[in-house]
Amino acid sequence: MPAHRPRTPRLRHLSLAVALSLALSGLLLAGLSHPAGAATVPARGSAYLGIGVLAHDGQDGTPTGGDATQTEGVDVSAYQGNAAWSTLWSSGVKWAYTKATEGTYYTNPYFAQQYNGSYGVGMIRGAYHFATPDTTSGATQANYFVDHGGGWSKDGKTLPGVLDIEWNPYGASCYGKSAAAMVSWIADFLSTYKSRTGRDAVIYTATSWWSDCTGNSSAFASANPLWIARYASDPGTLPAGWGFYTMWQYTSSGPTVGDHDKFNGALDRVVALANG
Numbered sequence: 522m523p524a525h526r527p528r529t530p531r532l533r534h535l536s537l538a539v540a541l542s543l544a545l546s547g548l549l550l551a552g553l554s555h556p557a558g559a560a561t562v563p564a565r566g567s568a569y570l571g572i573g574v575l576a577h578d579g580q581d582g583t584p585t586g587g588d589a590t591q592t593e594g595v596d597v598s599a600y601q602g603n604a605a606w607s608t609l610w611s612s613g614v615k616w617a618y619t620k621a622t623e624g625t626y627y628t629n630p631y632f633a634q635q636y637n638g639s640y641g642v643g644m645i646r647g648a649y650h651f652a653t654p655d656t657t658s659g660a661t662q663a664n665y666f667v668d669h670g671g672g673w674s675k676d677g678k679t680l681p682g683v684l685d686i687e688w689n690p691y692g693a694s695c696y697g698k699s700a701a702a703m704v705s706w707i708a709d710f711l712s713t714y715k716s717r718t719g720r721d722a723v724i725y726t727a728t729s730w731w732s733d734c735t736g737n738s739s740a741f742a743s744a745n746p747l748w749i750a751r752y753a754s755d756p757g758t759l760p761a762g763w764g765f766y767t768m769w770q771y772t773s774s775g776p777t778v779g780d781h782d783k784f785n786g787a788l789d790r791v792v793a794l795a796n797g
Contacts, residue, residue: 563690566627568651569598569620570725571750571770571780573688578729580752584771592616592784592791596770599629601778608777610642616784616791618683621648621670624656628669636670640678645795647680649725655696659709673718680795681720683748684710687730700736711745720797721745731760
């Protein structure tokens with residue numbers, strides 16, 4: 522009776538071939554399923570000003586420095602923790618925005634340190650709200666924002682609140698809303714904020730998102746200052762109706778705090794916006 526041939530080497534070769542095939546398939550599927558820079562869905566509450574900019578618009582340079590007609594600023598969220606305000610002030614940062622709220626389910630646990638800390642070193646500061654139009658109405662979120670740090674007082678040091686309206690990090694980019702429904706939601710938020718504070722809120726957005734999700738509406742340009750997001754050497758084309766930007770978030774990789782911004786004016790214009 523002939524001896525049986527050993528099977529182990531053949532099985533080993535088969536196992537290696539299968540493993541390599543699976544690994545290659547996984548890489549190919551990953552490349553097809555996830556665009557460059559994409560990440561897993563973050564936890565609710567962890568969104569921040571500009572969370573979708575790099576993934577959707579990318580980065581193409583930075584502005585030239587030393588422009589005396591612009592004033593440097595930063596924006597922070599819980600991600601930055603206890604921000605180094607003295608260091609930022611010494612580097613030339615004169616204004617700041619802090620995330621206060623998201624939807625009606627989140628408040629920034631570092632808000633007091635960030636909001637009061639920036640004020641303490643001499644900065645003009647304000648608060649922003651990350652909008653989630655798919656969870657509750659604009660009015661409901663505006664009230665939540667005002668009740669949790671988004672108010673305003675005419676002290677020359679407090680900037681009007683910001684509506685951060687951009688790509689949905691938790692699902693469909695436009696939050697499942699038509700352009701008309703999105704414009705209505707934004708109007709609901711802004712009118713409620715003004716009725717509560719007496720100020721027109723600033724709108725933070727990116728031109729590409731605004732075009733896709735509001736139909737490039739010009740409905741708010743006459744009353745609400747624009748904070749444009751574009752990581753490049755210039756702010757690019759602005760959303761419909763706005764002839765100029767008030768603020769520009771130009772990078773997410775600053776030396777001390779990642780998100781850096783320029784106010785379109787000297788420091789006295791920042792004070793003027795604070796005073797209304």
